[in-house]
Amino acid sequence: MTGPVVVGLDGSPASLTAAWWAAREALKRNLSLLLLHSWTTQPLDVPIAQAAPSKQQYGREVLHRAEAEILHRYGDLTLTTQLVSDPASRVLVERSRSAAMLVLGSRGHGTLTGFLLGSTSLHVLGRTHCPAVAVRSEDPSVECGWGHPAAADRNEVVVGMGELGPAAGALLEFAFADAELNGSRIRAVRACPLLGLVTDPHLMATEHPGDRYKAEEQTRLADALAPWREKFPTVPVVEHIAVGPAAHVLLATAPHARLAVVGRRRRPSHHTWHLGPVAHGALHHLPCPVAVIPHD
Incomplete structure (x- = not known):
């Protein structure tokens, strides 16, 4: 397995859970981690102004916060971030050509019985060139952040x-x-x-x-x-x-x-x-x- 583990990060809890899962897997595989955010493809419930500078600032903050938290936990991990303007689905599919793995978050239904996948995630999962992993928000099998160990x-x-x-x-x-x-x-x-x-x-x-x-x-x-x-x-x-x-x-x-x-x-x-x-x-x-x- 070569290339980075690429995570589509939009700032939602699901994408942050996916980033934590991807970080641990990248470290185990001795691979680098790339956190990617598209400021033109952000969650509809993000409470920010519609102006492009505000969206870009939100994206930079999302990437910086996730990078700092993950590196605080996994200091030996090689991690880079990228803020892009192209639609997330297009960029992620293109990155999958050279990635070892693509990781996406999925918001749960509020129970342990399902995923809620948006059109972007389904589009990417159906076209990616490398293995792609969907990780549900608050998944009990994922060790996430501090004090949230994976279910034994x-x-x-x-x-x-x-x-x-x-x-x-x-x-x-x-x-x-x-x-x-x-x-x-x-x-x-x-x-x-x-x-x-x-x-x-x-x-x-x-x-x-x-x-x-x-x-x-x-x-x-x-x-x-x-x-x-x-x-x-x-x-x-x-x-x-x-x-x-x-x-x-x-x-x-x-x-x-x-x-x-x-x-x-x-x-x-x-x-x-x-x-x-x-x-x-x-x-x-x-x-x-x-x-x-x-x-x-």
Whole structure:
């Protein structure tokens, strides 16, 4: 992993939580941290005058305050700030070309059951060139500032295994590296469709087609994980097979998740963006940081 960890910082509590999460991760990975603020893309509830100089001053204060607090806690971190005038979504997508990771804040619904993602965040998450992580405000899995330690029971990296071919490689590489770095275990989650949606005539002809189908999926999942287990022998792995819609199955694994990892396909045109239903559901409902990994 090369390049900086880039954080979109708008001054909201969610973006500050994201900055704290990113700072800790950057330090662990021996990467630099870039805090980026677009003074033309600020929260609607910022109580400042509409004049450009006031907006720029607000942006400088947001960056300075976050920089001072983070460096007071993580003095060995290489941290830079940047105030830009271009729209945040455009700048963040462009920075993702050379970044190791992009981190965005997401305001919660006020409970532990979901995210509230704005159009800027969704646009960036659907177009970024590098892994992008959405961090919810006051996330219990995030060590934030002083006196806010991460919840002790959050010790899993949950990976949504929607595909088991080459596309899964990018997700597993990110997840296993993170788990090794943070001393976590991997929970690889594979959702099987309801039996009524299975059309394989050989399976349907067996006495217990559901059991046979789950057993075959278990074998396929184990085969996909095998090379990563060999590469990361110290990382514990739990194989999780369940019947039901993928987004629902993934949500059911969330109670002990420190990080969830999902994928999205790269779009052929940089003018379009798309998040699949599983990634979209994870971003809106999982109560932990969610990493979205682009893959071919």
